[in-house]
Amino acid sequence: MQLITARYVATQPDRDPDVLAENIAREQSLELTRNLISETIAERFLGRVLDVTRLxxxxxxxxxxxxxxxxxxxxxxxxxxxxxxxxxxxxxxxVRLTLPGPLLERLPGPIGGLGRIRSIIEVPGRAxxxxxxxxxxSPVDTLAALxxxxxxxxxxxxxxxxxLVDADPADFALRVTACARAIEQAAQETGRRCLYxxxxxxxxxxxxxxxxIVAGLGLSGVVLCPWVMGLxxxxxxxxxxxxxxxxxxxxxxxxxxxSDHGIATPVLLGTLVRLAGADISIFPGPGGRIQTGHGDEVAATCQALTDSTTPLRPTLPCFGGGKTLEQASAAADRYGSDCAVLVGGDLIARGPGIRRDVAAAIARIDSACA
Amino acid sequence: MQLITARYVATQPDRDPDVLAENIAREQSLELTRNLISETIAERFLGRVLDVTRLxxxxxxxxxxxxxxxxxxxxxxxxxxxxxxxxxxxxxxxVRLTLPGPLLERLPGPIGGLGRIRSIIEVPGRAxxxxxxxxxxSPVDTLAALxxxxxxxxxxxxxxxxxLVDADPADFALRVTACARAIEQAAQETGRRCLYxxxxxxxxxxxxxxxxIVAGLGLSGVVLCPWVMGLxxxxxxxxxxxxxxxxxxxxxxxxxxxSDHGIATPVLLGTLVRLAGADISIFPGPGGRIQTGHGDEVAATCQALTDSTTPLRPTLPCFGGGKTLEQASAAADRYGSDCAVLVGGDLIARGPGIRRDVAAAIARIDSACA
Structure with missing residues (x-):
């Protein structure tokens, strides 16, 4: 029997932990009292308790x-x-989710992932x-200029x-076309393509x-909110x-x-997002306005997104939530080259200095990853 | 300016409550430091603090x-x-969400709701x-027999x-067709249609x-999991x-x-689900294996689903999560006739007595609602 294994942490359990484990195994699989489940069905479909350990x-x-x-x-x-x-x-x-090989092979995983992103932007080995x-x-021109x-x-x-959400697709088309053209213009000037x-x-x-509209513009990808739209x-x-x-x-x-409910970041924004095929996963990460809160989940999330023990392509981990340009190189220094750092407000605040400050930040990241 | 008003409860706030309120208003609307937001944009798009009260x-x-x-x-x-x-x-x-009239008119709301359900099953006025x-x-025949x-x-x-989820749509078609036929057979025998x-x-x-397949069978509706698929x-x-x-x-x-995070049941499974157009909303409700946990949120959720102060059709509130046949009439007694009670395992356990026990339960509900 190939099993999906799930590890839960129960804090101050409301019943005997062994009973609770059995209850969860049944609730999540067949949702019926045990005496109403036939042996044939139980063997094929009933969840089973593998281990109960006091932490x-x-x-x-x-x-x-x-x-x-x-x-x-x-x-x-x-x-x-x-x-x-x-x-x-x-x-x-x-807090942990492990899938058997045959199921991993049937789930999508990224169609491009980290490798294809590096290939498009021609950056082989740095954060x-x-x-x-x-x-x-903001006026479309302002966004395109940024x-x-x-x-x-x-x-x-x-x-x-x-x-950035438009009630009218015509507004979406105007804005996205202008930004795509700006990126194209920069590519012609610099000889290197930024991914929009x-x-x-x-x-x-x-x-x-x-x-x-996105496909018509020949763009490579989009931003989606899977916890709003459904994963x-x-x-x-x-x-x-x-x-x-x-x-x-x-x-x-x-x-x-x-901290005692829900799904841990490495599982939710690591394992599950990669299984679903996201090519990039943003999560709070270290530093900034919003941070990953519980223990050192940053490294575990990066690991879940990129480890090579699964047949899936790696997903690019991206730290977001109010990071600064300075934090970008620090993150690269700490978490290695297979990550991205999202810098928003701190960059916009630099106004006419954006181009220069981005170049300097990239140079610092280069050094950190060297 | 037409405003969507949201009420949050902050427990042991991590900063001054007035600062926190301003931070949330900005985070959720424009997500940028205040000095980088022009007055023109702020006036049209920035969230604003309406009130901060210590509870x-x-x-x-x-x-x-x-x-x-x-x-x-x-x-x-x-x-x-x-x-x-x-x-x-x-x-x-x-904990609370209020929409302005012009937005309420543009969101879908139920296409049928409580009224159409009552009309299909010909039950004008009881739970x-x-x-x-x-x-x-389970074999398809077993489900159809139930x-x-x-x-x-x-x-x-x-x-x-x-x-009940099928990897192969052919299996779905077999199962759903058999159950739809069983319901049709009962309708011909009893002269009254059950909704499947x-x-x-x-x-x-x-x-x-x-x-x-569902539309081809002429069925009126489906079960969807909006917090899995996306609302x-x-x-x-x-x-x-x-x-x-x-x-x-x-x-x-x-x-x-x-209790101190997330979205309260009356907003999530009441207001939002009705705005999205669900015709029936299941939530834990009173009694049984899973119950609505915080204060008396049951009445508030029923209210959010059915109150007539909005232009939307009412959504049928349904209490689920391990309820018994006995709890069905008790719920009707307590929450009135505009609700449903979902009874699963307790009904299946009755085996050959299902028909008789359902009839008796309906009679009790009839009395409770009389």
Whole structure:
């Protein structure tokens, strides 16, 4: 039996930890009292308790195995399987998730990932610098000028802010076309291409019209908010167009912020986002206005996104949430070259100095990664 | 200026409450330091602090107003606007959400809701009894027989378990067709139609094939998991087919369970789900294996789903999570006739007595609502 294994930490469990583990295994798989489950069905579909270990005075670690078939080869169903109903139990946090090989092979994973990003921007071996176009309400020319100066300075990736959302696709087309042209202009000047990722939101026809526009401009990828749109919905929308996608973490703090509930950052914004096929995953990371809060989850998240023990392509880890240009090289120094740092406000504040300061920051990152 | 107003409760705030309120207003609207926001943009797009009130020793209530335009007339963007980035702030809970009239008129709301459900099942004025087809792995005949006996007993609504998910749409078609036929057979015998809602999951073509099958069978609605699929993605998929939908709360406990973080049940599974157009919203409610945990949120959630002060059709509130047949009439007694109670395991356990026990439960509910 191929099992998906999930590790939960139960803090001050509301019942005997062994009973709780059995309850979770059953709740998440068949959601029925044990005596109503036939042996045939139990053997094939019932979750099973693998281990219960006391961690300290208050916390127990519960390892549960779920038959692989329960995920139905769908990333949404996988999410539901490991945390759907148990999200209503008090103080249960999912902290580790391991998938069997045959399931890993059937889930999408990134279509491009870190390797393709490096190839597009022609940066083989250092940490990357990303910026964000904002604020909403800015004239299109202002946003395009920001993209242009960042790319001229040698910046690697420009993304739209997740607040850039248009009720009318015509406004989206105008804005994205102007920014794409700015990036193209810089590429002609510098001989190197910056990667531009517009933010696409909404659903149905509205979503598809925006993706049409992005594909029509020949862009390589988009920004999506999987914890708003749905992880599988986001992944499917990008994949259907052959677009790479950056997973923005909006709403994800709901899962990661409470220390005794939800899903730990390395699982949510590492393992699950990579399984779903995000090519870039933004998470708070070290320093700045918003930081990854619990222990040293930064390294664990980078590891989950990039480790080579799975058949999936690596996803580029990106630290976001109010980072400064100075923090970019520090992050590279600490976490190595396979990461990106998103600098927004600190860059915009530099006004006419953007180009120069980006070039200097890239040089510092180069040194840090040398 | 038309404002969306959001009320947050900050528990043991990590900075001065007035500063925190200003930070949230800015984070959620323009996400930029104040000095980099022009007056023109601020006037049109910047969130504003409406009120800061101390509730007790540990808690402050922060009322923030967001310009209506920021929601871009999209339910996903509304969600992002009121909790996207602030989800990463410690101990901030969204407890109330009020929309201005012009935005309410542009959001979908239920296409059928409580009124259409009552009309289909011909039950004008009592609480409703719902059951669930499970467990996964059961032969199709077993599930169809359960649906048949429930409908013969006079049960009102049958839904698929959210764990019933097929990797192959052909399996979905076989199962759903058999259950739909069972309901039809019961309707011919009893002269009254039970409402059957199959669970539809996944994304892209796979999702569309299942919706094709449901529409082809002439069924009225489906079960969707909006906190897995994405709230707007789920709503859009159902609306595009003219199908009603039941919002299953899988994963929603991530938001509702921590008492000092996330989004309160009346907002998440009440206001937001109704705005998105769910015709039925399941939430834990009173009693059973899983209960609504914080204060008396049950009445507030029912109120958010059904109050007539908005132009939206009312959504049917449904209490789920291990309720018993006995609890069904008790709930009707306490919360009135505009609710449903979902009874799963307790019904399945009755085996050959299902039909009789359903009829008796309906009679008790009838009395409770008389």
């Amino acid at each position: 300290d005075q208050k916390r127990w670690q519960l390892d549960i195995g779920y038959p692989m078939e329960l995920a139905s080869q769908q990333i949404g169903q996988l999410l539901q399987l490991v945390y759907g109903n148990v999200s209503f139990y008090p103080r249960i946090r999912l 990357l610098l990303m910026t964000v176009l904002k604020p909403r309400g 993209a242009l100066e960042f790319a001229r300075g040698g910046g690697d990736i420009v993304k739209d802010d997740q607040n 990722l517009p933010h696409v939101a909404g659903s149905g026809d509205h979503l598809q019209r925006q993706l049409d 599988e919905s986001a992944a499917g929308a990008a994949r259907a167009r052959g677009l790479m996608w950056l997973a923005h973490p909006a709403m994800a703090g709901t899962f990661t912020e409470p | 007790d020793q540990k808690r402050w209530q922060l009322d923030i107003g967001y310009p209506m335009e920021l929601a871009s007339q999209q339910i996903g963007q509304l969600l992002q606007l009121v909790y996207g980035n602030v989800s990463f702030y410690p101990r901030i809970r969204l 409703l009894l719902m059951t669930v087809l499970k467990p996964r792995g 649906a048949l006996e429930f409908a013969r007993g006079g049960g009102d609504i049958v839904k698929d378990d959210q764990n 809602l199959p669970h539809v999951a996944g994304s892209g073509d796979h999702l569309q094939r299942q919706l094709d 707007e993605s789920a709503a859009g998929a159902a609306r595009a087919r003219g199908l009603m939908w039941l919002a299953h709360p899988a994963m929603a406990g991530t938001f509702t369970e921590p």
